[in-house]
Amino acid sequence: MSAPLLEFHDVTVAYGRRPVLWNIDLTIDHACLFGIIGPNGAGKSTLLKAALGLVPTTGGTVTFFGRPLADGRRRVGYVPQRETVDWDFPVTVGDVVLMGTYARLGWFRRPGRGERRLARECLARVGLEDVADRQIGRLSGGQQQRVFLARALAQEADVYLLDEPLAGVDARSQETIFEVLAALRDSGRLVVVVHHDLRTAAAWFDRVALIDRRLVATGPTATVLTPENLERTYAGQIELLDELGRAVAARRRTP
Amino acid sequence: MMSGIPDVVCCVATAPAWLAVPPNTVVVAAGVAAVGVAAGVIGSLAVLRKRALAGDAAAHAALAGVALAFLATGRRDLPVLLGGGLLAALAALGVLVLLRRYTRTRDDAATAIVLSVSFGCGIALVAGLTSRGVPDAAGLEHFLLGHTAALTVADAALLATVSAAAVVVAVVGLKEATLVAFDPGFAAASGWPVAAIDYCLVGLVAAMVIVGLPAAGAVLVTALVVIPPVAARQWTDRVPTMLLLAGLIGLAAAVFGVAASALVPRLATGPLVVLAAATLLAVSLLAAPERGLLPRAWRRRSARRGAA
Amino acid sequence: MFFGDSKTGAAMGHALSRALVLAVLATVVVVPTTSQETAAWGDEPPRPVLATTTIVADLVRQVGGDRVVVDCLMGPGVDPHSYRATPRDADRLAAARLVVASGLHLEGKLASLLARLARRVPTVAVADALPRERLLPVADGLFDPHVWFDARLWSEGVPAVVAALVKLDPAGRAAYEARGAEYTRRLEALDGRLRERLASIPRQRRVLVTAHDAFRYFGRAYDVEVVGVQGTSTESEAGLADINRLVDLLVDRGIPAVFVETSVSDRNVAALREGARARGREVALGGRLYSDSLGGPGSGAETLESVLEANVETMVAALAGGR
Numbered sequence: 001m002s003a004p005l006l007e008f009h010d011v012t013v014a015y016g017r018r019p020v021l022w023n024i025d026l027t028i029d030h031a032c033l034f035g036i037i038g039p040n041g042a043g044k045s046t047l048l049k050a051a052l053g054l055v056p057t058t059g060g061t062v063t064f065f066g067r068p069l070a071d072g073r074r075r076v077g078y079v080p081q082r083e084t085v086d087w088d089f090p091v092t093v094g095d096v097v098l099m100g101t102y103a104r105l106g107w108f109r110r111p112g113r114g115e116r117r118l119a120r121e122c123l124a125r126v127g128l129e130d131v132a133d134r135q136i137g138r139l140s141g142g143q144q145q146r147v148f149l150a151r152a153l154a155q156e157a158d159v160y161l162l163d164e165p166l167a168g169v170d171a172r173s174q175e176t177i178f179e180v181l182a183a184l185r186d187s188g189r190l191v192v193v194v195h196h197d198l199r200t201a202a203a204w205f206d207r208v209a210l211i212d213r214r215l216v217a218t219g220p221t222a223t224v225l226t227p228e229n230l231e232r233t234y235a236g237q238i239e240l241l242d243e244l245g246r247a248v249a250a251r252r253r254t255p
Numbered sequence: 256m257m258s259g260i261p262d263v264v265c266c267v268a269t270a271p272a273w274l275a276v277p278p279n280t281v282v283v284a285a286g287v288a289a290v291g292v293a294a295g296v297i298g299s300l301a302v303l304r305k306r307a308l309a310g311d312a313a314a315h316a317a318l319a320g321v322a323l324a325f326l327a328t329g330r331r332d333l334p335v336l337l338g339g340g341l342l343a344a345l346a347a348l349g350v351l352v353l354l355r356r357y358t359r360t361r362d363d364a365a366t367a368i369v370l371s372v373s374f375g376c377g378i379a380l381v382a383g384l385t386s387r388g389v390p391d392a393a394g395l396e397h398f399l400l401g402h403t404a405a406l407t408v409a410d411a412a413l414l415a416t417v418s419a420a421a422v423v424v425a426v427v428g429l430k431e432a433t434l435v436a437f438d439p440g441f442a443a444a445s446g447w448p449v450a451a452i453d454y455c456l457v458g459l460v461a462a463m464v465i466v467g468l469p470a471a472g473a474v475l476v477t478a479l480v481v482i483p484p485v486a487a488r489q490w491t492d493r494v495p496t497m498l499l500l501a502g503l504i505g506l507a508a509a510v511f512g513v514a515a516s517a518l519v520p521r522l523a524t525g526p527l528v529v530l531a532a533a534t535l536l537a538v539s540l541l542a543a544p545e546r547g548l549l550p551r552a553w554r555r556r557s558a559r560r561g562a563a
Numbered sequence: 564m565f566f567g568d569s570k571t572g573a574a575m576g577h578a579l580s581r582a583l584v585l586a587v588l589a590t591v592v593v594v595p596t597t598s599q600e601t602a603a604w605g606d607e608p609p610r611p612v613l614a615t616t617t618i619v620a621d622l623v624r625q626v627g628g629d630r631v632v633v634d635c636l637m638g639p640g641v642d643p644h645s646y647r648a649t650p651r652d653a654d655r656l657a658a659a660r661l662v663v664a665s666g667l668h669l670e671g672k673l674a675s676l677l678a679r680l681a682r683r684v685p686t687v688a689v690a691d692a693l694p695r696e697r698l699l700p701v702a703d704g705l706f707d708p709h710v711w712f713d714a715r716l717w718s719e720g721v722p723a724v725v726a727a728l729v730k731l732d733p734a735g736r737a738a739y740e741a742r743g744a745e746y747t748r749r750l751e752a753l754d755g756r757l758r759e760r761l762a763s764i765p766r767q768r769r770v771l772v773t774a775h776d777a778f779r780y781f782g783r784a785y786d787v788e789v790v791g792v793q794g795t796s797t798e799s800e801a802g803l804a805d806i807n808r809l810v811d812l813l814v815d816r817g818i819p820a821v822f823v824e825t826s827v828s829d830r831n832v833a834a835l836r837e838g839a840r841a842r843g844r845e846v847a848l849g850g851r852l853y854s855d856s857l858g859g860p861g862s863g864a865e866t867l868e869s870v871l872e873a874n875v876e877t878m879v880a881a882l883a884g885g886r
Binding site for chain 2: 647649794799800801802803804805806807808810811828830831833834837838841842
Binding site: 052053054070073074076078080084085086089090091092095096099102103105107108110111135151155 | 303427428430431433434436437438440441443444445446447488491492493494497
């Protein structure tokens with residue numbers, strides 16, 4: 001019996017005395033497109049950051065393939081939220097994608113021909129091969145998100161963690177990104193996505209976890225996204241629930 | 256080919272004689288040029304990492320270190336004083352990094368605190384030394400303004416060595432420095448020790464600032480660390496090119512400043528170097544093809560005319 | 564903030580802050596007033612006099628003798644151009660019975676403090692009392708303050724010191740006038756001796772290159788050509804053109820030695836020697852001259868007379884030698 005790909009065990013994260021995440025127990029043992037859904041401030045991004053060691057946990061452990069992160073960082077790829085970057089930084093699209101290969105290169109080695117070829121391939125997979133020499137500030141929102149996706153692809157990881165990759169992205173870029181993620185899942189990789197939009201969540205993800213500082217429910221999408229679960233998670237956002245109820249029902253009807 | 260090399264060396268070594276350049280000018284130009292190049296390169300990394308003011312904090316903290324080194328050893332040799340200055344600068348920058356990591360203090364406030372407290376200590380120490388009439392204490396205060404015109408060959412050699420070493424470190428670690436400057440979250444998630452790399456960068460800045468103290472003084476060396484990188488940024492969108500240009504602009508500022516000071520009497524050299532750098536910055540801000548103010552205005556006008 | 568978020572905690576914190584402020588105010592008010600008690604003790608001899616530099620302190624001691632005890636603000640080796648007063652200095656100046664300064668902006672950073680205190684405390688600036696036509700102008704109505712290097716000119720400042728001491732201590736008038744006259748005679752004799760001694764240096768080698776322009780009066784009085792790297796004040800930074808010009812001078816005129824000063828950084832002089840060496844001319848370090856300060860106790864140069872003689876001996880040894 002092989003170890004689960006990603007496991008959160010009793011994870012608690014608190015800023016000062018305010019708890020952001022509380023006793024999260026979550027296990028993912030198959031490669032799939034996994035969505036983390038919840039209202040604003042539910043701690044979804046924090047969950048990813050805790051997994052990556054970017055925020056300290058006040059309790060619990062996170063393991064990848066049954067081992068702590070330090071043992072297998074190379075196998076974990078990360079696409080952070082878009083706003084964390086300075087868009088005026090003097091790097092081109094190609095430069096950013098190449099950064100995905102740095103961890104494999106190690107200290108002081110420069111990227112060589114192999115790395116550049118890999119970067120070009122990753123750019124092609126997200127449809128950005130034409131803008132490889134453009135400075136990143138001169139891209140549209142969707143293009144910017146695809147650059148970071150390409151960088152993650154260049155990491156050639158087995159588990160991918162993406163933080164709101166589709167926020168503020170035009171519809172066409174959303175399609176492209178989703179196709180890339182689905183292709184990753186089809187090739188046997190786990191793709192965990194913090195997602196903001198319940199409508200598309202119902203359509204895209206194989207399995208989801210509903211988070212509102214605690215884990216409300218987890219499992220296959222159709223089973224989890226019930227009106228009861230949604231009401232427990234999104235308490236008070238009634239119009240949303242109506243719309244969602246309809247979307248979920250529609251999904252159930254199509255086989 | 257092999258026999259030609261000694262001839263070339265002879266030619267270059269006696270160049271001052273047949274170019275009729277005074278030997279002091281050559282020494283000062285060499286020393287300041289070394290500082291200009293290294294400050295430009297290291298400063299680029301600091302500016303990209305948004306730690307441009309770290310140089311300022313280091314320069315002000317160095318005064319306390321210089322005074323303490325003099326107190327501890329009683330000697331005034333440049334390496335001793337600069338060593339003390341470096342230790343103090345590293346301590347101050349260490350406090351700065353710690354303040355940012357473990358308290359809620361923001362970058363600009365933390366820098367201001369560290370800068371003013373360490374500078375205050377330095378002034379108090381130096382004033383205490385001079386008012387007690389400690390022999391040889393005269394001149395410690397001049398670290399603030401530098402005495403560029405009085406650089407000796409030994410000083411210039413020290414400056415050149417440290418500058419070369421700093422540039423080598425910057426080039427070797429360029430990929431790591433760029434990664435951490437651009438996306439520290441991604442770097443940390445990929446397993447890079449972001450804090451250690453930050454300390455190294457900040458340490459390099461401190462070393463450059465300390466070594467530049469005799470050349471330009473504490474107040475002016477910060478300018479050399481910040482102005483050439485900002486000027487270089489206007490001309491390019493790639494990090495390696497930016498470093499190269501910043502080094503060249505620092506070099507040009509040094510040469511122009513030293514030349515001007517050698518031609519006009521009663522003008523201090525350090526400030527002229529900074530003025531030269533500032534002029535190059537103004538030119539860059541105005542005239543750089545992509546980002547310059549004038550080309551952008553011209554493009555806007557011709558776009559409007561084209562639309563009309 | 565130490566007391567938590569409760570209302571009583573806030574009130575306690577408030578009260579503590581106010582107590583702290585009151586305590587600070589009390590200290591600031593009480594401490595200065597206690598220093599006024601010491602003002603009463605200067606009514607019998609020896610009278611206390613506060614001088615700024617060691618050079619004027621020496622002058623006051625020579626004229627005042629046992630009837631005064633002279634305290635000096637700046638110690639030996641201190642550069643008066645850049646000396647900044649500490650709060651304790653300000654207290655000492657304010658509490659003094661007589662303040663004697665050098666004047667002509669030598670104590671550049673004390674000028675405003677001295678001017679303010681002059682309204683309450685008797686102050687005399689020795690060089691300010693000298694006739695203007697005997698002074699060397701620098702720029703903009705300012706004069707070179709290094710007047711003590713001309714022994715005869717410095718002796719013309721004695722009457723001002725005598726008058727100030729008489730005002731402080733009228734009973735000692737006879738003593739002060741006698742000592743003043745005696746000192747003036749000694750300075751004039753010294754003046755003649757120095758001129759003779761310096762004449763032993765051949766004219767074209769009689770060039771004094773130092774760190775700053777402290778010796779212009781010296782040069783005028785004793786027929787020595789003087790060149791300083793920095794200007795009249797050490798506060799200005801030397802320029803490269805000036806250094807080059809001086810190196811040219813050293814090489815072209817074959818000057819055998821340059822001199823450093825006890826109270827000024829010697830980096831500029833080191834640069835000069837290196838520049839000359841690069842052009843094939845070895846220029847010796849002639850020695851250390853006392854410029855803006857006398858020597859410390861035990862140096863053999865605690866008075867102006869010994870300093871002038873020591874300086875001249877250093878110069879003669881370095882420049883006169885047959886090379």
